Amino acid sequence: MGRRNQYHHYTLNGKPLGKSDREKDLGILVNDKLTWSSQCQAAAAKANRIMGCIKRCLDTHDESIILPLYKSLVRPHMEYCVQFWAPVLRKDIMELERKLTLKQNIIQIPPLNLEEINHMIDYWLNRDCRKLTGFQRKVLLENCAQCPLPLYSMCSYMESHEWTSYTPEREILLYPDISKVFSWLLSRLEKNHGDQVIKKTASYISLSRNGITQEELLDLLSLDQAVMDEIIKYQGVAVPVFPEVLWIKLRKDFGIYLVEQRTDDSYVINWAHDLFRTVCVNRYVKSKDYQLSIHSAFTDYYLESRSRHCLNKSDAPIMPLSWEIKRENQTVHVFNLRKILGISYHMLQSNQMQRLVTECIFNYEYLLHKAWATSIVEIQEDIRAAINPEK
8 A cells, every 4th residue: 555555466376366446444445545535435425325215215304303313324324433534635525514514414494384383383282281372372373473484483382381371461472583582581591590600501502612511511610600609699508519400400491402412422512503502692702702711711621620529629630631441451542532622622712822832732642642533634723723823
């Protein structure tokens, strides 16, 4: 393989052996030049065939059905052993992105007509064993007809869960705009849990890199004194760390707008809709200085902070770049991708260029782990960002 391949001729029992410029090993196509274009094309083609099969076999456009099928049947072919064959050529990256981007693979649902809205509301009510009064149903249908987007119908129906049979008619209100519905939800959560608790929770999730793990979120909230003071005010109890039972309540109150995803070999929490993220950013993190402070908090957490359970222990270990696990007389490295990728990302977002140079670009241990866990391309991107921070 490689440029110095002299292409010798080999024989077996006097018979010449055939030549091949590519071979498949453990499902990965490796060619004689050690480039991955053929593997990228094969992965994209297989994903495309499966997506076509899903569309032909199902006549439903229900996201709750399509999305799990896409994640379980399509994405594994795009991500299998990707640490080994991670594409570096722009054409290969674009080929894969065409299969992974939401615009290409999520079915767009047109605005609903009144009959479809009625059918959806009836289905949801039957599913949830609920009933609405005549006036409540009228308000819900009128607002959904004014804004016939499927997302608005779902959000308005979720808001109707706050109504009871004895709720006064003057309090049966819905905003005819999705953003205002989201803002109303955030206002209600602030009233129930406190401004700082909701503001910091929404800020960390919105500005995180591809979502935030539950441990990261609870650790960061525990390190925020304003949040901990507000817990005393609203919950009437002094606790050393952010209570997990309060997070369970918060997550229930956010409802369908919080989802769990898998990235960086971890399960992370993220917003279900980009519009909800936009509303949170406009409401809480419009200030550039505040954005920088959130990204700086992430940076300090990945570099210096310990688990919230060890805040008062000076000898507690700092979050490692990798863990060593022994399996059958072998030592296996499990990389902490959340830290490896999060450090440089949040340093760039918080404009800490000098710190990026010292802690990442000229830190041999970090470079070794990042090259080992991802690819040299990620390191090149960090160097380009440090050279041209304005980009």
